[in-house]
Amino acid sequence: MNSPSSDVSVPPAPPEPQAARALPNGLAAFLVFYASGAVLVLETAALRLVGPYVGVTLQVTSSVIGIALAAIAYGAWAGGWLADRRNPRILLAPALVLAGIATAITLPAVRYAGEVLRGGAASAILLLVAVAVFAPAMLLSAVTPLVVKLQLADLRRTGQVVGRLSSIGTLGAVTATLVTGFVLVAALPSTVILFGLAGSLGIVGVGLWVYLRRQDRAALPGPARLKSALAALGLIGAGLTVIAPNPCDVETAYHCARVEADAVRPGGRTLLLNSAQHSYVDLADPTHLEYAYTRWIGAVADVIAPPGQRLDALHLGGGGFTVPRYLTATRAGTDNLVFEIDGGLVELGERQLGVTQGPDLRAVVGDARILVAAEATDSRDFVVGDAFGHLVVPWHLATREMAAEIRRVARPGGVYVQNVIDYPPLRFITSEVATVAAEFRHVAVIAPPEALAGARGANFLIVASDAPLPLAAVRARLDADNEPASLLSGGDLTDFIGAALVLTDDYAPVDQLLATA
Incomplete structure (x- = not known):
């Protein structure tokens, strides 16, 4: 006599979700190096952006460092949270493109906000610095945890992967700090630095999207909308910068x-x-x-x-x-x-x-x-x-x-x-x-x-x-x-x-x- 339970059909267990494919090590290293460096370019350039409105004092410098670190912290947390819930391969390119958009509108946003917050107290300094740094730095800081998630295919090598990418990110930040402080700020106006960075972020983002789509067409949509967003970004950012009040006739290395x-x-x-x-x-x-x-x-x-x-x-x-x-x-x-x-x-x-x-x-x-x-x-x-x-x-x-x-x-x-x-x-x-x-x-x-x-x-x-x-x-x-x-x-x-x-x-x-x- 069969037991009652033998008449009940048990549905098969759902298949285990497949882990997203890892990136080539060279590409992963480049993305971490580049995104971390871009954050420090923003941080260094921010002193030039806010200086005409709130000065270049210890409080301003401390605010730039503090806001940038806060953006890095929140970006890393958000990137890690998203990496556990979505395929990081889908998120990487949009993160870079959005960071480019945020970078492009930083200069006109600071110039408009600076006219309102000019010469203000500590709260005004913090707010203006946040306008200059927070959004693009947070988006860029999400890149590293997304890349790390993709590279963790073998749990036995977790420490090695995290340590290597962390060191590469730090080297990117150090390199960007030195190049920006010794070369870019002395040679280029803030407008060129920021729009150059925004453009390069957009190019890298679109290029990454195209590369990943060729590898996995089913998982990634086409880049048409991304290209349209970048075109709109260029027009909006350039338009706002042209009409934004410019406090400078000349930008020197210090003033x-x-x-x-x-x-x-x-x-x-x-x-x-x-x-x-x-x-x-x-x-x-x-x-x-x-x-x-x-x-x-x-x-x-x-x-x-x-x-x-x-x-x-x-x-x-x-x-x-x-x-x-x-x-x-x-x-x-x-x-x-x-x-x-x-x-x-x-x-x-x-x-x-x-x-x-x-x-x-x-x-x-x-x-x-x-x-x-x-x-x-x-x-x-x-x-x-x-x-x-x-x-x-x-x-x-x-x-x-x-x-x-x-x-x-x-x-x-x-x-x-x-x-x-x-x-x-x-x-x-x-x-x-x-x-x-x-x-x-x-x-x-x-x-x-x-x-x-x-x-x-x-x-x-x-x-x-x-x-x-x-x-x-x-x-x-x-x-x-x-x-x-x-x-x-x-x-x-x-x-x-x-x-x-x-x-x-x-x-x-x-x-x-x-x-x-």
Whole structure:
């Protein structure tokens, strides 16, 4: 007698799903290397994109790194999640094409958003950086887990496969960082870098789609829609970029630069770096000093060496070359040596700002800290510190060690003047004065009275020497100016400094001291 269960037919078990076919090892390595490198091209270029709107400070740099890492993390997680639920072979090409689309619209998106978020607080910086980096970096970061999933055909080699592809991705990121920082940013505008990257992502994506389709026609649809999407991408991205507001006339390796003509003064020209006013020159009258702090520098120069008496002057930062042109015009035979890190600004000055190099004015392209160390001892009568990264003095030019180098280069009785920008509660200017005073015997500060009282941000001019400063003569010059300026020295300056931090190469939190919050 048969058991009841023997009359019941058992359906056959469903077939085990076949694992997606692995990619050739060379192709897998290329995709991981290329996608990881593309993320770092975006990250490096992002500093140029957002700089005109929020500056290039430690907070901005930290935001770019943090947002990029967040995009990498979310992209890797999403890519791994999708790889377990869909055939990665179907997802790889769309991920690359979508990353190309996101990259193409990054530049116009940043330019529109930047006009709204310009000069904002930390939240504005994070939001603008996210617009510049997050979407394309996340899509590109999904490529590696998709490729890894395809290559894991033998579980006994899991560690080897993951380790190899991880190292290849890291090498791609390192290579892209070096090539972008040393070559691309110095040679190409942001528009070319981003659209070049977007185009290459689209080409690689379409090429990969065609290759995989030839291998497995049943699993992959044709690339026609992909090509249409890329064509639309090119038109939309190019159109938006053309009409988007462009804050730059020239993109140098360090700055987004623009020169504006003065509507009131025919020869007047304002140099804007990253959309902030940096310098003003009068092409017809190099003795005209528009900004108060430049008149203060001119006043100090006129007191220590009356017009007509030549000087050996060293300038840390060129910008619009306002002060070197002033000294050349007022003191025939003066030797102006200018250290300017941005060679593009030197070329712009020669083209549009009346800069003429010759025996009385020489520009050397390089970092002022390194170049000052190579200068001869007791070689300069007048040293002008006017170097900025956006509105911030680069930290390595603000330390006691740098002040010691300047003191070494200055002759006995030579004078050092340093332009500093700070805002209430004035933590950076007090620290910088304390730092300079740690090396020079005699120090004074010139600034608007309300700025010294902590009522607003402004330019401050530090004046320092190992010889007594001619303060009475400087005071007389300041009184003759139209804009009121205070001159602090002695006990008043000591009270102003208080217990401020002396900045050193080991500890110089310049960006944090400048934070207004």
